[in-house]
Every structure is written in C-alpha cells, then in structure tokens.
Amino acid sequence: MTPFRLWVYLQATPLFWLTATLGAYLIADRIALAARRHPVVNPVAIAIALVGTLLALTGTGYQTYFNGAQFVHFLLGPATVALAVPLYRNLELVKRNLLPMAAALIVGALVAIVSALIVARALGAPRAVLVSLAPTAGTAGVAMAVSETLGGAPPLTAVLVIATGILGAIMVTPLMNALGIRDYAARGFAVGLASHGIGTARAFAVDPIAGVFAGIAMGLNAVVTPAIIPALLPWLAG
C-alpha cells in the first residue's frame, strides 16, 4: 500500500479517530496539568480545538469522525449512572442539604433560561435560535429533545450545551473564590446546575464533595429545565 492509500484507508476507520480523540484529550489534560489545573485552561475546550483542527487539516467530515468517536461518546451514559456511587457514599450530607438544594434548583433553573433568552432577544436573535438556546443548562440529550419539540435546531443546541458547560467550568472557581464561598456543597451544586456534566467534571477535579453535589444538580436540572421551558417560552421568545 502506498502511504496515500494507507491514509485514505485509515482516515475512514473508527480506529483512527478513536485514537485521535484519546490522544487529543491526553495532550489537553497534560496542558491543564502543566497549568496546575488553572480554570481557564479547560481540557475539554483544548481537546475540541485540537481535534477540530485535525479535521480541518485533513478535510474530514464530522460524520466520519463521529463513527470512531461514538465509542467515547457512549460512555457518557454509564458515567452518569456511576455518579450514584459517590452520591450514595455522601447520602447523609445530601439529606441534610435537601431544602437548600430544592430552593436553589428552582431559582437557578429559572434564572438560567430567563437570563439567556432576555440577552439573546435584546441582541436580535431569531426565534429558532432562542428556542435552541433556552435549554442549554440541561444535559445534552435532554436539551436536544426540548429544542426539537419546540422548533429549535437540536445540533446547534448540542454545541451551545457544550459551550455553556465549558464557560461554567471556567468561571466557577475564580467567581466563588472572589466571593469567599468555601461551602463546597453549594459551589458544586451551582456549577452542576449551570453547566451539567462539564461543570461536574470540573467540580470533581476541585473537591469530591463539590463533585457529588454537582452531579445531583445536573440530574435534577435534567428534569426541571424541560419541565419549565414550555411555560416560559411564549413570554420570552415571542
């Protein structure tokens, strides 16, 4: 096989893009580690940029890429179930915080939707973009389903969900430190609610208790956001 034909063959196999995804993540994680896990140096964002650049340089389409990367994507499901283990280990702490969690959940979910829509609408975003934007604090699967039902663009929603996750993961540590908030249950719950799994991943990197509460907030918001959006949209998206 000539090198060119070998490349044509490899480029279309799941093996190549699966390897590339793991490799990009290892590089990104190494960079984050070298920056002493500084919040701005977010490993998800770096890995996405690396893979995106590689796709552009090789002229590879997203579908071809995803054929390989879907094996990594699939692990989001069992990883969500796996949150049950740290949650169960901290069940007493969780029970004691039920009331603060319930109140923060309702207020946080409302603020996430209303604030995003008010800003985007004021800047002239059309209705389809507003609908795609509304559910981004929820987890990707849920947000895409909501967007589809109400007339948004599900793939755009997926990208906005990831962006929301990265933004929250970047903002949370400096923001909470600046406010002098040391309660890691509260910090974790806030980032899990605002930034679902990517926020939860960041929370686990900072503190195990924060990780547990982030996971709970993510799970609860995956239920609350889809439930309240249909009632809010007629007011906020026109």
Added chain:
Amino acid sequence: MIRGFFLLLFFQLAGEVLARGVSLPAPGPVVGLALLVVAMALWRAWRPYDDEALAASELGRAADGLLRSLSLFFVPAGVGVVQYLGLLQAQGAALAAALIVSTFVTLLATVGVFLLVKRLIGLRSEV
C-alpha cells in the same frame, strides 16, 4: 471490572426502559442513577458493607474510573461545533453574550439561594 461495568450498563438499561416505558420526564441514565442509589441502599440493608468495601468493590472501581475521565466523554459532541461555524459567525455575538451572562448569573443565583436557605434553617457549612 467487568462486573462493575455490567452493573452500570444494566442500571442505565433499566433506567432507559423505565424512562421510555412510563414516559418519565427524566433521561434514561439519570433514572438509572436513581435506581442504582436505591439498589445500593437495599443491598446494604440485606448485606451490610462499609464505604471502604464499596470503594474497593468492582462497582466502586468502575465508577471511579469513569468519573475520573468524565471530561473526555464530552469531546466527541463538542467537536460537533465544526458543523456550525457559519451560523456561529452570523449569530455569534448574541449567542456568546447570552451564554456568558446567563452562566454567570445562574452560578450567582444558585449559590446565593443555596447558602441563604442553609443559613435560614440553621445548618452549618461544610468546608
């Protein structure tokens, strides 16, 4: 390792079946998470185990391994941004402003309400 991974997949599957079968408003994996918490509580009532035993169990190790790499699993979906570069250019400013402002105020509102209610009911902070 296989047993731990089997349990996670099994509860995801059970969650998926329940979520779709009875049209629960929650996604399958989140229902699976809740089912697994209930199952661990029932298991403990039947055969007592402590936290260390849980952490050392196949389930504990599989869960820990997955959660350690949680960030990685978001990369494939995130790379999907390459398909929307055009739209992002057209609506980019409005979308960026909306996401930044919204994420910021959501973090503030959530942590604020959490701490306020905690203080109102007289709970001590966990540091």
